[in-house]
Amino acid sequence: xxxxxxxxxxxxxxxxxxxxxxxxxxxxxxxxxxxxxxxxxxxxxxxxxxxxxxxxxxxxxxxxxxxxxxxxxxxxxxxxxxxxxxxxxxxxxxxxxxxxxxxxxxxxxxxxxxxxxxxxxxxxxxxxxxxxxxxxxxxxxxxxxxxxxxxxxxxxxxxxxxxxxxxxxxxxxxxxxxxxxxxxxxxxxxxxxxxxxxxxxxxxxxxxxxxxxxxxxxxxxxxxxxxxxxxxxxxxxxxxxxxxxxxxxxxxxxxxxx
Amino acid sequence: xxxxxxxxxxxxxxxxxxxxxxxxxxxxxxxxxxxxxxxxxxxxxxxxxxxxxxxxxxxxxxxxxxxxxxxxxxxxxxxxxxxxxxxxxxxxxxxxxxxxxxxxxxxxxxxxxxxxxxxxxxxxxxxxxxxxxxxxxxxxxxxxxxxxxxxxxxxxxxxxxxxxxxxxxxxxxxxxxxxxxxxxxxxxxxxxxxxxxxxxxxxxxxxxxxxxxxxxxxxxxxxxxxxxxxxxxxxxxxxxxxxxxxxxxxxxxxxxxxxxxxxxxxxxxxxxxxxxxxxxxxxxxxxxxxxxxxxxxxxxxxxxxxxxxxxxxxxxxxxxxxxxxxxxxxxxxxxxxxxxxxxxxxxxxxxxxxxxxxxxxxxxxxxxxxxxxxxxxxxxxxxxxxxxxxxxxxxxxxxxxxxxxxxxxxxxxxxxxxxxxxxxxxxxxxxxxxxxxxxx
Numbered sequence: 001x002x003x004x005x006x007x008x009x010x011x012x013x014x015x016x017x018x019x020x021x022x023x024x025x026x027x028x029x030x031x032x033x034x035x036x037x038x039x040x041x042x043x044x045x046x047x048x049x050x051x052x053x054x055x056x057x058x059x060x061x062x063x064x065x066x067x068x069x070x071x072x073x074x075x076x077x078x079x080x081x082x083x084x085x086x087x088x089x090x091x092x093x094x095x096x097x098x099x100x101x102x103x104x105x106x107x108x109x110x111x112x113x114x115x116x117x118x119x120x121x122x123x124x125x126x127x128x129x130x131x132x133x134x135x136x137x138x139x140x141x142x143x144x145x146x147x148x149x150x151x152x153x154x155x156x157x158x159x160x161x162x163x164x165x166x167x168x169x170x171x172x173x174x175x176x177x178x179x180x181x182x183x184x185x186x187x188x189x190x191x192x193x194x195x196x197x198x199x200x201x202x203x204x205x206x207x208x209x210x211x212x213x214x215x216x217x218x219x220x221x222x223x224x225x226x227x228x229x230x231x232x233x234x235x236x237x238x239x240x241x242x243x244x245x246x247x248x249x250x251x252x253x254x255x256x257x258x
Numbered sequence: 259x260x261x262x263x264x265x266x267x268x269x270x271x272x273x274x275x276x277x278x279x280x281x282x283x284x285x286x287x288x289x290x291x292x293x294x295x296x297x298x299x300x301x302x303x304x305x306x307x308x309x310x311x312x313x314x315x316x317x318x319x320x321x322x323x324x325x326x327x328x329x330x331x332x333x334x335x336x337x338x339x340x341x342x343x344x345x346x347x348x349x350x351x352x353x354x355x356x357x358x359x360x361x362x363x364x365x366x367x368x369x370x371x372x373x374x375x376x377x378x379x380x381x382x383x384x385x386x387x388x389x390x391x392x393x394x395x396x397x398x399x400x401x402x403x404x405x406x407x408x409x410x411x412x413x414x415x416x417x418x419x420x421x422x423x424x425x426x427x428x429x430x431x432x433x434x435x436x437x438x439x440x441x442x443x444x445x446x447x448x449x450x451x452x453x454x455x456x457x458x459x460x461x462x463x464x465x466x467x468x469x470x471x472x473x474x475x476x477x478x479x480x481x482x483x484x485x486x487x488x489x490x491x492x493x494x495x496x497x498x499x500x501x502x503x504x505x506x507x508x509x510x511x512x513x514x515x516x517x518x519x520x521x522x523x524x525x526x527x528x529x530x531x532x533x534x535x536x537x538x539x540x541x542x543x544x545x546x547x548x549x550x551x552x553x554x555x556x557x558x559x560x561x562x563x564x565x566x567x568x569x570x571x572x573x574x575x576x577x578x579x580x581x582x583x584x585x586x587x588x589x590x591x592x593x594x595x596x597x598x599x600x601x602x603x604x605x606x607x608x609x610x611x612x613x614x615x616x617x618x619x620x621x622x623x624x625x626x627x628x629x630x631x632x633x634x635x636x637x638x639x640x641x642x643x644x645x646x647x648x649x650x651x652x653x654x655x656x657x658x659x660x661x662x663x664x665x666x667x668x669x670x671x672x673x674x675x676x677x678x679x680x681x682x683x684x685x686x687x688x689x690x691x692x693x694x695x696x697x698x
Contacts, residue, residue, distance in 0.1 A: 086585070109584050119579035147582060164574070181570050184577045188600040192656065200653050204570035224571075234575040237582055 061137060069138060073145035075243070080141060082244045087137050099134035118183045122163050147237040154222075156235040161221045172208075172216040177201045270294070271348055272341050274302060277606070290353070297625070300338060303349040310347070320550040323349065324543040325393050326415055332533055333384035335404065335413040342549035354411045360400035360464070368468030371496060375528065377403075378462045380410035382526070383533045385454050386517045388415050394450025398457035399437045400464075435477065436460065436470050440485045440509045452511040455520070459506030466499065467492050471507065485509060498525035565605045565628035568650035568658055576658070598660045605649045605657050612647055612659070619674060621645075634666060634674075643670045 066080045075083065090108050091100045102124050103113040109120065127135045127143040135143075145151060146159045162168075166176040178201045185192055192200075208216045208224040216224070225231050269276040274291040280301065281288035286309075291302045310316055327337045339350040359377060363369065369377070381403070385395065395402070395415050404411040435443060439456035463471040471489035474480040483489070487509040491500045502525050505515040520526055576598060601608055605628055612630060613623045621632040628650075634643035643666030650658045663671040 090585070109579070109582070117579060119577065123582070144582075160575075164571070177570050180574050183579065184573055185600070187577060187579060190600050190602070190656070192653070196653050196656065200570050200573075200656075203567075207569055208571075228569075228572070231571050231575055234577075234581050237586070 065138075069141045073141055074148040074150055075141065075145065075240075079240075079243045083141055083144065084137060087140050091137075099136050100140065101134055105135065118166070118179060119163075122166060126159065126162050144237070144240060147235060148240045149236050149238060150241070151236075153232070156232050157222055157225050158218075160225070160232060160235055161218055170218070172221065174201050174205050174215065177204055271302070271343070274300065274348075274350065275606075276302065288351075291350075294625070297623075299353040301335075301351045301353045303351060305347040305349065307342075307345055307347060316550065319347075320546060324546045325391055326388075327543050327546055329388065329391060329393070329415075331384060331387045333380045333410050333412060334388060334415055335411050340546045340549040347549060351413070352411075354404040354406045354413070356404060356406040358400055359403040359405040359410060362405060363464065363468055369465050371466060371499060372529065374462065374465035375525070376408075377405075377410050377465060378458070379526065379530050380533075381412065381458055381461065382517065382520060384410070384412040384415075385458060386521075387533075389451050389454070389517065395454050395457070398454055398461065400461070403461065435480060435484070436472055438484070439511065440487070441511050443481050443484060451517070452514050455506060455514060455517065456511075459503055462506070463489070463491075463503060466495060496525070498523075502526065565649045565651045565657065568652050570652075572650070573652055573658060576660075598658060600652070600656065600658050602655050603657070605651065608649050608657060608659055621674075631664075634670075641666055643667060643674065645671060645674070 061084060063077075066077050066084070069075070069080045070077045073080075087100070088098075090104055091098055093104045093107055094113060095101055095104070102120065105124055105127075106115075106117065106120050107113040109123075110117065124135065127139055129139050129142065130136065143159075146155045161172070164172045164176065164180065166179060167173070178197055181197060181200055205214065205216065208220050210220045210223055211217065271291075273293055273295050275294050277290035277292065279287050280290050286303060286305045288301050288303050291300050292298070293300060305319075310319055323337065323340055327340065330336060335354060336352040337349055338352060341348040341350065368374075385398075388395070393415055395412070397414065398412070402412060402414045404413055437457045437460045439453035442453050460471060472480060472483045474483055487507050489507060491503060495503075502515075502520075502523050505523075506520070508514040515523075521530075603611075609625065609628065609630060612632075613625070616623055616632045619634075621634055624631040624633065628648060630647040632645040632647065644664045645661055646664045647659065647661050650660070652658055
């Protein structure tokens, strides 16, 4: 049996191309160069903004990155740092890899990583702008920026529309409204007959559908929300106005960990 | 009392919010109601204008209601106010918190002679007082005797005629003939005072015996027995009680005992305390005159109020699922200060149930339409706990209820929600905490 293995491995090395052999030879050298580059860019140096992160975590964000994110959003650098603390906690809850997986978001929102949830899927998809199946820190900050109390109303309206446009057709259709209502009622342990569901959906579409095409366009939605501003109640997170103090006790506790 | 359910949909007549029907005839019904200005409960007798006009009784009814409105006797259910719409006359009555007197007998059997005498004395007080003012009952029966913690209240004085069915005009009795005097049954016409005394005698017999003096399977046999006053007293009746009953249940209205003689009877006088009360001076009948006036001025309308309608998106945006608050609450140990639940109960019933749960917990309740403020009367960790409540209509039979802490301690708010609402609503509602947290 051992001879077979030897033969196989020998045969394998014989089949390598010149390119592959060069690659194999240079691999350690590339690794050394990479370490040098990372050292020069300061990722291994002491970074106050991420001092609270466990040392075994992979470090990907610098003070400069935080400053850039602060410029792009409504948050200050300190607030971005505080959000990073929250992000680290969420992203390491199941898989410690500096990104929030759907199960981790589900765990954070519903205290369980299991089960299918229509709304969770939508929230996750809208947060995951790069469409790579995880929420990275920059996506997390950009998305939460919309929820800031001082974020422009148009951003909130647009974000809500994206959430409710389940099939991403550019319209909120009656079937989508019905799906959401059913999901809500399940959340409330309620089971309504179909005619009642239809009545709720029909009334809602009729209220919002200005151009009478049987579905809600972006323009319809904007007009509807301006008449009913309470529809954006879930598009504002009051905590974000003072995120540093909201998370301060949490940051302190994390720093105190060995 | 407050446990009485209120009918689906909120109907207001003047300042009164109408609730469930608690009594019904062909042309009149009695509804439980609430004065929205002061929160007091009342009963409203609703008469059909057409019916009263058809019987040519408008003038007589107005006269009797006016007289009754001036009566303020502790043993008579008071008329508080009279309102009218184009089609109905609303007689607002004192609401008696307690059941019918005869529920007591149904539950516990006959009463002891002393207790029966006490109720009978109160009944005679009421009847005598009304008779002295020219108002006769004409239909004294168990349903019209209410017991409010040992105090007898006679309802329907002067109004029973107008509650009767169309084919039961002035000469006949409404409903069961067991309590009706022979002269009324014989359709010879009658004097209201003597026929009321007969009915009081039948009531006294039932209180002491636990069964009716005249009871036959057929109407013919029953009429015959009543006409001849064929009854026998059980052995446990005292001789004086038997003697008095013989005088009251006299088939001849002319020789039947009158109230002044009754008041002098030895058995009746035992432990008798004449009712002492002061008549209110500011009683007036202006509203009665207005209600019976032909003009359209001052007419009330029944208007139906509904909770604020909530469309699907308002329901969705209040959902826990589309809410990112929990990202922060879980991480920072914060406590929510709002809770919501859905219910398929009528909106008024939900309001009553919340009120019912809140009062024993020491909350003062302030209601306006489908909003309610619960104000704690004891000061907690952070002052008085206050909770704002609102009922929304999602669909005709689906409501969402929001409870929001507006003052006091958040943990106390949760405790109150858990203690009262979860216990109260466990069968019908799914309680659901959501939104808006605060640091304790």
